Amino acid sequence: MPPTPKNYRNSVEAELNHHAYMSNYQNILEQGHAPVMTKEYKPKLPRTFDKYLTPDELKTVVFNNPRIQLLLESMASNSKQTRKEVDKKAKEILNEIGLARNLAMIRWAGMCITTIGRRILSGVYVNEANIIRVRDKMGNLPILYLPSHRSYCDFILMSYICFKYDIEIPGIAAGMDFYSMVGMGSFLRKTGAFYMRRSFSGDDLYWEIFREYMHALVIDYHIGIEFFIEGTRSRNFKALVPKVGLLSMALEPLFMGQVPDIMVVPVSVSYDKVLEEQLFVTELLGVPKPKESTKGFLRALKKLDQKFGRMYVDFGEPISAKNFFGSNLDRIRHSNVAPYLQKLSKNEIALIKELGFEVVQKQQERIVITTFNLIAYFYSYNVFLNTRLSLEQLCNGVLILKNIFDRLGAHVAAKEKSINMDVIESIEIHSNILHFPTAGSNLELVRPTIQLNDVNLKTLKGHYLNAHAMQLAVSTVSLQIYINPCMFWVSGPALMILAALKLSNETSGKAFQKDELRLRIIELNEIFAVEFVIIKSREELEFIRNLETLSQLRVMQISDKILFTRNETADILLSSLVPFLCCYFQVIETILEKCADQDFNEKDLLVAVQQRIEAALTARPKYIHPYCLSLDNIKSALASFTQNSFVQQEKKANATKYRCHQTKLLSLRNNFLQYLQLLPFTINEYCYIISKL
Amino acid sequence: MATNLSSGSVVDGSLSKEVKSVIPRNRQDVLKWYGWGYKNAKFSFKNNSITFEGDQYTLGGQTLPHFTKWVEDQFDFKLSDIERYPNxxxxxxxxxxxxxxxxxxxxxxxxxxxxxxxxxxxxxxxxxxxxxxxxxxxxxxxxxxxxxxxxxxxxxxxxxxxxxxxxxxxxxxxxxxxxxxxxxxxxxxxxxxxxxxxQMNKMLWLDKQNLTVCFESGIIGQDLERELQKLGLTVGHEPDSYEFSTLGGWVATRASGMKKNVYGNIEDIVVRVKMVTTKGVLERECSAPRVSCGPDLNHVILGSEGTLGIVTEVVLKVRPLPPVKRYGSLIFPDFESGVKFMREVARRRCQPASVRLMDNEQFRFGQSLKPVSSWFHSAIEKAKQAYVTKIKGYDLSMACAATLLFEGEAEDIQRQESVIYEIAKKYKGFPAGGTNGERGYILTFVIAYIRDFALNHQIVAESFETSVPWDRCALLCRNVKYKVKSECERRHIKNFLISCRVTQTYDAGCCVYFYFAFKYVGIKDPVGTYEAIENAARDEILACGGSLSHHHGVGKIRSKWYPKTVSETGVGLYKAAKNELDPKNIFAAGNLIPNEHDHHTKAKL
Structure with missing residues (x-):
C-alpha cells in the first residue's frame, strides 16, 4: 500500500510510517551508490516483443500509418505540391520529432551528472522501494512516466535514475526550445528526448504526425514515455491544472483497443532549490524567459558553484488506466471502425482529464516538503503578526509546522533531532532570500540587487515596475514560491477555516450546521479551483477529510453542529491564504475601476493590476500583498472569474477579449472584502513592514 | 426513445469526404420528370430513322436504321415523328x-x-x-x-x-x-x-487495410464508383439502375449487380448497416467478417423496403480495381444448349464477372441496335453471318448468344477464358468476339430508355424477373412465354414481343429476366391489361418453381403473393418485427404486405 493521507491520521502511526517512508530514500550520489556509468546496461523493458523496432523503423511505422498516408494523399491532390514533396515534408517532420539513442552519450552524460551533482548538491534522494516496485510491475504494458515539473533538471534526473536502477530510459517529450540549441538538441535526442512543438495549431500535418508518433510509441515501441502533465515548469512551484493533450494522445490506443491497458506512473520530483529560481521570479513579474541557447546553458553552468541542497525523486504507485476508468471505459464502442478513423468523445476526454487530476494529486502527495518551505511559511506568518524571529524561535516554529504537516499527511524533510542543523543548512542554501545578518540577530528578508538593464521593454509581459516595487516584489515572490508547495496541503483546511470564520462571525460565535459550511466551501472551491487545482469529483472526500483533520487539530468541534475555535493552528493555516485573497481582491477592484464597461484583453489587465499595486505600495495600502504583482496569480484570478462567469470571454481569430459582468463581480468583491476584514492579521501593514525590514 | 445520440459517433468527421453528385437536389433539372433517366437522353424518330440522343452514353447521337426496321417489323406499323410527351x-x-x-x-x-x-x-x-x-x-x-x-x-x-x-x-x-x-x-x-x-451522400471513411468503406445511404451508384475508382478501388455493384439508384435503396430492396460473380450481391457486400427506426437505431455492433450471434439482423434491414426504418449509413466491402477487363461472346445453336452451358459453368463454379444468356429474340434485337456502319464493317458483318449460317450451320431464327465479362489479373482471365470456351464447345457454342459482348453490356444502360420511347408510340414495354432452380430453368422460360402468348391472343393482341435472358447464375439456380411489349392501339386500359398479363405470368412463374423476385423486390405490386412465398408464420414474424420497430406505422409505404392500416382507415372514411 502506498502511504495515503488517510494512513497518517493517527499521529503516532504517522510518525512511524513517516520514518519508514523517509528511510526508503537513498542518496544515489553517495560514494558506492552512484550509478556505474560503464556497467553493462541491460535494462528491464516495459514491454516485450518478438521483434523490437529501431528508432528509424518506428518513424517508418508512423509514416506508413494509413491516416498519415490518407492525409498526404489528400494534400498532394489538393495543393500544388507533388506527392514526393509532401512525403518529404512528412519525413522532415518525423526526423524533427523522432527519438534516437546513443548509449555512449548516455554514459558520458551520466558521468557529468555525477561529477557536477556531487559538487553542487548535497544529494539526490530516490525512494528505492517505490522505484523497484514499479520495475517489478513492468514487462507487458505501455508505461507513462508523468513527473511533476519544476525544473529542466527533471528529465535529466529521470534518465539518470532509470539508468541507475536498470530501467529502460523512456522517450521524453521535450519542447522545441532545446531542439534549436546548438549541439544540445541532438544530445538530448540521443539520450531519449523526442521533440514537440508548443503550438500545433494551423499545421494539420504536424499535428497528425505527432499524434501518430505518440500512438506508435504506445502501441509498437518497447520503451516507456515520459512527459509533463502540467505542460510546463510551474514557475510558482504550485501544482498546475493538468493539460489533457499529450495524455489523451497517449491513452487513445487504450480506448481503441490497441493495447490492453496503460500503466501510468506519477513521479514526484522535489528540490531544495531549483537552478532556475531567480529566472522564475523575474518571469513571474513579467520579464520574459530568455530563449534557451547553448550560450545561456554554459553561462548557467558557471553559476554552478552555488549549493542547491537535495533533490528527491519518488515513483508513485502505478495507476492502471483501465482500472481507473472502470466501467466508464467502453472499448467495444470503438471496435467497429479502424482506430485511425476515430476520435474520442467529449465524455472520454473528460475521463482522461480526471485521470490527469489524479496524477497531479498523486505527484503532490509525494512532493517532499523541505525545511525551507516551512521556514518561508513560518517567517511569512510572523510578518503578518509583526513579530521577529530568532533562530530558536524559527526552529520551534518549523517544528510546529512539521507537526501540522505530518498530520495533514505530507512528507516533511526536517527531522526533530537535527532541527537546528536542518534550519541552518536551509538558510545557507537560500541566503539570497532569507538570512541572519549577524550572529544572534533576527531572521530578515534579503534586499535583492536587481539588474534589469538589459531588459527589452517591448517584451515585458506586464507593466515596467519601478525599482522600489521591483525590489519588494522580487524578495516577496522569492519567498512566496517556497511557501507555495505547502498550498497543496493547507489550502483545503485553510479555506474551511475561512468559511468557518465567516459563519462563526455571522452567528456571533455560535455553532453552525455542517451543510452551511459545505455550501460556503463549494463556493470558495469554485473561485479557487484553478489556483489550487481543485477537482469537483474530489470535493466531498476532501470536505470530510479536512473536517476530520481540523477537529484533530482542535480547530473544529464536531457534534450535531460544528463549533469553530480559533487557535494558533487555525491562524497559521489561515495565513497561507492572505496573498491569494489579496490578489483576487485587487484584480476585482482593477476590473471594476478600469474596465467595468469596456472590453479588455489579458495584457491590459496584467498591466493595470501591476500599475495599481505599484502605486499603492508607496502609501500604506489596504489589502495589498506584493505577491499581487505576480502575473501567474493575476492570470489564474482571471481564469477563475471567467470559469465562474463573473467575466465573459470571447475568443476571436487572434485575440481573446473579456468583458466583466458588473453586478456579479460587485457582489464577489463584497464577498472578498468581508473575508479580508475578518482575517486576524495586520495585512494593511504588510508592505510597510516588509519594506522596512 | 428514438435517439441513440448519447453514445455519439466515434468516427472522426474531419476524414469524411463530400461527394459532388451528378444529380442535383432539384433532380428535375437533370432528370426527366415523366420517365427514365437524364432529361436529354432519349430515343427519337427523326428523318425516318430512330436515333439515340444523350451524350452520357457511347450510343449517343447514333442513327439506328436496323433498330427502326426491327421495331416496324416486330409491331407491324410505321413509326411517326409525333412526340406525345406530357408537360x-x-x-x-x-x-x-x-x-x-x-x-x-x-x-x-x-x-x-x-x-x-x-x-x-x-x-x-x-x-x-x-x-x-x-x-x-x-x-x-x-x-x-x-x-x-x-x-x-x-x-x-x-x-x-x-x-x-x-x-x-x-x-x-x-x-x-x-x-x-x-x-x-x-x-x-x-x-x-x-x-x-x-443530400446525405458523403464518403464517411475508407479503410484500405480492411478494404471497407462507409458511405451515407443517399449516394448514387455512379458517384460512389467514380469516387472509389479515383482511388483505385471499386465496390463492383452494378445493378442496371446504378446510374441513378442509391446505396440505401440497394440495401432496402436486396439489389443485385451485374458483376455479382466477382463482387457479390448487396447482401454479400454490406458489412454493416445503420437503420433509424422509431425505436432507435438498429445496427450490428461488430465489423468482424462473419459472426455466429443469432439470426443476422442485417437481414431484417436488407429487403425491408422502407417499412421498418430509414437506412442512413452503410459499410461496404471494396476491391482493388481489376487491372484487366475483357469482353467476350458466344453463339449457341439454340436456347436450351445455352442453358446447359450456363448450368455447367455454374456447376464448375468458373463464372467470369458476368455471363448472360439471351434468347433468340433478344439476340436479334441486340443485333438491330448496331449503329450504321461503314461499308467495310458491314462486309465483315455479312461475312460473320455467313460463317454462322453456312459454316456452322446454325438457323438464325433459333440461335442465341451469351455475353461475357472478365475482370481480374491478365493470367487469371486467360485461364477463365479457356475454361469457358472449352465448356461452350461441349454445348456447340463458339466464340463470337469481344465487340459483340461489349455492345451487350453498353446497351444495358440504354435499354431502359426504350420504355418511354415505346410508350410514345403506343407500345407498352416492361420487364419482370425471377429466380429459379436449374432443373426448371428452360421449362420456366418456355411455359412463361407460352402463358404470355396465350394471354395476348385471348385479348386479341396481335403485335407483341416476349423474350427472356438468363442474367445470373448460382450454384442452385439462376435469374431469368423477361421482356414483354405489346402495341396497345385499340386497347382501352393498356396498363390494366399489362398488369393482368404480368400477373398471369407471375402465377405461371411461381407454379414453375420460380421466385416472386430475384432483385426488384416485392413492393406493392407483388405483395399479394408475399404470404405464399414466406408462409403465414413468416408473415406473422415480419408483422411482429414491424409492430416492435414501428407500432404507429410511421413507415406506412405499405410494401411487402398490403397496408392494413390503410384499409382500416379506408373503411372508416
Whole structure:
C-alpha cells in the first residue's frame, strides 16, 4: 500500500510510517551508490516483443500509418505540391520529432551528472522501494512516466535514475526550445528526448504526425514515455491544472483497443532549490524567459558553484488506466471502425482529464516538503503578526509546522533531532532570500540587487515596475514560491477555516450546521479551483477529510453542529491564504475601476493590476500583498472569474477579449472584502513592514 | 426513445469526404420528370430513322436504321415523328399539413419543401403504372412534403418528430423502384413526408487495410464508383439502375449487380448497416467478417423496403480495381444448349464477372441496335453471318448468344477464358468476339430508355424477373412465354414481343429476366391489361418453381403473393418485427404486405 493521507491520521502511526517512508530514500550520489556509468546496461523493458523496432523503423511505422498516408494523399491532390514533396515534408517532420539513442552519450552524460551533482548538491534522494516496485510491475504494458515539473533538471534526473536502477530510459517529450540549441538538441535526442512543438495549431500535418508518433510509441515501441502533465515548469512551484493533450494522445490506443491497458506512473520530483529560481521570479513579474541557447546553458553552468541542497525523486504507485476508468471505459464502442478513423468523445476526454487530476494529486502527495518551505511559511506568518524571529524561535516554529504537516499527511524533510542543523543548512542554501545578518540577530528578508538593464521593454509581459516595487516584489515572490508547495496541503483546511470564520462571525460565535459550511466551501472551491487545482469529483472526500483533520487539530468541534475555535493552528493555516485573497481582491477592484464597461484583453489587465499595486505600495495600502504583482496569480484570478462567469470571454481569430459582468463581480468583491476584514492579521501593514525590514 | 445520440459517433468527421453528385437536389433539372433517366437522353424518330440522343452514353447521337426496321417489323406499323410527351403540371393536389410537425421540423433547421413540383417528381417509381399515371396526370395522392436530411442525426430527428406527430415517412433514394414501393398509399389520411436521402451522400471513411468503406445511404451508384475508382478501388455493384439508384435503396430492396460473380450481391457486400427506426437505431455492433450471434439482423434491414426504418449509413466491402477487363461472346445453336452451358459453368463454379444468356429474340434485337456502319464493317458483318449460317450451320431464327465479362489479373482471365470456351464447345457454342459482348453490356444502360420511347408510340414495354432452380430453368422460360402468348391472343393482341435472358447464375439456380411489349392501339386500359398479363405470368412463374423476385423486390405490386412465398408464420414474424420497430406505422409505404392500416382507415372514411 502506498502511504495515503488517510494512513497518517493517527499521529503516532504517522510518525512511524513517516520514518519508514523517509528511510526508503537513498542518496544515489553517495560514494558506492552512484550509478556505474560503464556497467553493462541491460535494462528491464516495459514491454516485450518478438521483434523490437529501431528508432528509424518506428518513424517508418508512423509514416506508413494509413491516416498519415490518407492525409498526404489528400494534400498532394489538393495543393500544388507533388506527392514526393509532401512525403518529404512528412519525413522532415518525423526526423524533427523522432527519438534516437546513443548509449555512449548516455554514459558520458551520466558521468557529468555525477561529477557536477556531487559538487553542487548535497544529494539526490530516490525512494528505492517505490522505484523497484514499479520495475517489478513492468514487462507487458505501455508505461507513462508523468513527473511533476519544476525544473529542466527533471528529465535529466529521470534518465539518470532509470539508468541507475536498470530501467529502460523512456522517450521524453521535450519542447522545441532545446531542439534549436546548438549541439544540445541532438544530445538530448540521443539520450531519449523526442521533440514537440508548443503550438500545433494551423499545421494539420504536424499535428497528425505527432499524434501518430505518440500512438506508435504506445502501441509498437518497447520503451516507456515520459512527459509533463502540467505542460510546463510551474514557475510558482504550485501544482498546475493538468493539460489533457499529450495524455489523451497517449491513452487513445487504450480506448481503441490497441493495447490492453496503460500503466501510468506519477513521479514526484522535489528540490531544495531549483537552478532556475531567480529566472522564475523575474518571469513571474513579467520579464520574459530568455530563449534557451547553448550560450545561456554554459553561462548557467558557471553559476554552478552555488549549493542547491537535495533533490528527491519518488515513483508513485502505478495507476492502471483501465482500472481507473472502470466501467466508464467502453472499448467495444470503438471496435467497429479502424482506430485511425476515430476520435474520442467529449465524455472520454473528460475521463482522461480526471485521470490527469489524479496524477497531479498523486505527484503532490509525494512532493517532499523541505525545511525551507516551512521556514518561508513560518517567517511569512510572523510578518503578518509583526513579530521577529530568532533562530530558536524559527526552529520551534518549523517544528510546529512539521507537526501540522505530518498530520495533514505530507512528507516533511526536517527531522526533530537535527532541527537546528536542518534550519541552518536551509538558510545557507537560500541566503539570497532569507538570512541572519549577524550572529544572534533576527531572521530578515534579503534586499535583492536587481539588474534589469538589459531588459527589452517591448517584451515585458506586464507593466515596467519601478525599482522600489521591483525590489519588494522580487524578495516577496522569492519567498512566496517556497511557501507555495505547502498550498497543496493547507489550502483545503485553510479555506474551511475561512468559511468557518465567516459563519462563526455571522452567528456571533455560535455553532453552525455542517451543510452551511459545505455550501460556503463549494463556493470558495469554485473561485479557487484553478489556483489550487481543485477537482469537483474530489470535493466531498476532501470536505470530510479536512473536517476530520481540523477537529484533530482542535480547530473544529464536531457534534450535531460544528463549533469553530480559533487557535494558533487555525491562524497559521489561515495565513497561507492572505496573498491569494489579496490578489483576487485587487484584480476585482482593477476590473471594476478600469474596465467595468469596456472590453479588455489579458495584457491590459496584467498591466493595470501591476500599475495599481505599484502605486499603492508607496502609501500604506489596504489589502495589498506584493505577491499581487505576480502575473501567474493575476492570470489564474482571471481564469477563475471567467470559469465562474463573473467575466465573459470571447475568443476571436487572434485575440481573446473579456468583458466583466458588473453586478456579479460587485457582489464577489463584497464577498472578498468581508473575508479580508475578518482575517486576524495586520495585512494593511504588510508592505510597510516588509519594506522596512 | 428514438435517439441513440448519447453514445455519439466515434468516427472522426474531419476524414469524411463530400461527394459532388451528378444529380442535383432539384433532380428535375437533370432528370426527366415523366420517365427514365437524364432529361436529354432519349430515343427519337427523326428523318425516318430512330436515333439515340444523350451524350452520357457511347450510343449517343447514333442513327439506328436496323433498330427502326426491327421495331416496324416486330409491331407491324410505321413509326411517326409525333412526340406525345406530357408537360409538367402546373397544379398539384393540395398538401395535407400537420402543423405541429411542420413547426417542430422548422426549428431543427432541416431543409424541406411542400412545392408541388418537388412533391410530384418524388411521388413515384418506374413501374409502367407509375409512369402512365404521370403521363395522364391522374395521381390523387402525392406526398405532402419533401424533407432533405443531411446526415444520420438529421434522420434520427425527423423520425422522432414524425413518430411524435404521427406523420407518415417514405424513404426516397433514386426513385428507380419497379415494385411500386415508393408510390404513396393512395388512401393514407395522415400527412405523408418523403425523406429524400440525396443530400446525405458523403464518403464517411475508407479503410484500405480492411478494404471497407462507409458511405451515407443517399449516394448514387455512379458517384460512389467514380469516387472509389479515383482511388483505385471499386465496390463492383452494378445493378442496371446504378446510374441513378442509391446505396440505401440497394440495401432496402436486396439489389443485385451485374458483376455479382466477382463482387457479390448487396447482401454479400454490406458489412454493416445503420437503420433509424422509431425505436432507435438498429445496427450490428461488430465489423468482424462473419459472426455466429443469432439470426443476422442485417437481414431484417436488407429487403425491408422502407417499412421498418430509414437506412442512413452503410459499410461496404471494396476491391482493388481489376487491372484487366475483357469482353467476350458466344453463339449457341439454340436456347436450351445455352442453358446447359450456363448450368455447367455454374456447376464448375468458373463464372467470369458476368455471363448472360439471351434468347433468340433478344439476340436479334441486340443485333438491330448496331449503329450504321461503314461499308467495310458491314462486309465483315455479312461475312460473320455467313460463317454462322453456312459454316456452322446454325438457323438464325433459333440461335442465341451469351455475353461475357472478365475482370481480374491478365493470367487469371486467360485461364477463365479457356475454361469457358472449352465448356461452350461441349454445348456447340463458339466464340463470337469481344465487340459483340461489349455492345451487350453498353446497351444495358440504354435499354431502359426504350420504355418511354415505346410508350410514345403506343407500345407498352416492361420487364419482370425471377429466380429459379436449374432443373426448371428452360421449362420456366418456355411455359412463361407460352402463358404470355396465350394471354395476348385471348385479348386479341396481335403485335407483341416476349423474350427472356438468363442474367445470373448460382450454384442452385439462376435469374431469368423477361421482356414483354405489346402495341396497345385499340386497347382501352393498356396498363390494366399489362398488369393482368404480368400477373398471369407471375402465377405461371411461381407454379414453375420460380421466385416472386430475384432483385426488384416485392413492393406493392407483388405483395399479394408475399404470404405464399414466406408462409403465414413468416408473415406473422415480419408483422411482429414491424409492430416492435414501428407500432404507429410511421413507415406506412405499405410494401411487402398490403397496408392494413390503410384499409382500416379506408373503411372508416
Amino acid at each position: 409538367i403540371p402546373q397544379e398539384f393536389p393540395e398538401p395535407k399539413r400537420n402543423v405541429p410537425f411542420l413547426e417542430s421540423l422548422q426549428s431543427t433547421g432541416i431543409l424541406f419543401s411542400d412545392k408541388g413540383e418537388d412533391r410530384l417528381v418524388r411521388c413515384h417509381g418506374q413501374t409502367l403504372h407509375d409512369i402512365y399515371t404521370l403521363w395522364e396526370n391522374s395521381y390523387e395522392r402525392i406526398p405532402d412534403l419533401v424533407i432533405w436530411p443531411k446526415n444520420h442525426n438529421n434522420v434520427v430527428n425527423i423520425v422522432k418528430l414524425a413518430n411524435e406527430h404521427n406523420v407518415v415517412l417514405i424513404p426516397y433514394g433514386g426513385g428507380t423502384s419497379v415494385s411500386g414501393s415508393i408510390t404513396c398509399p393512395q388512401n393514407e389520411p395522415r400527412m405523408i413526408a418523403i425523406v429524400d436521402t440525396s
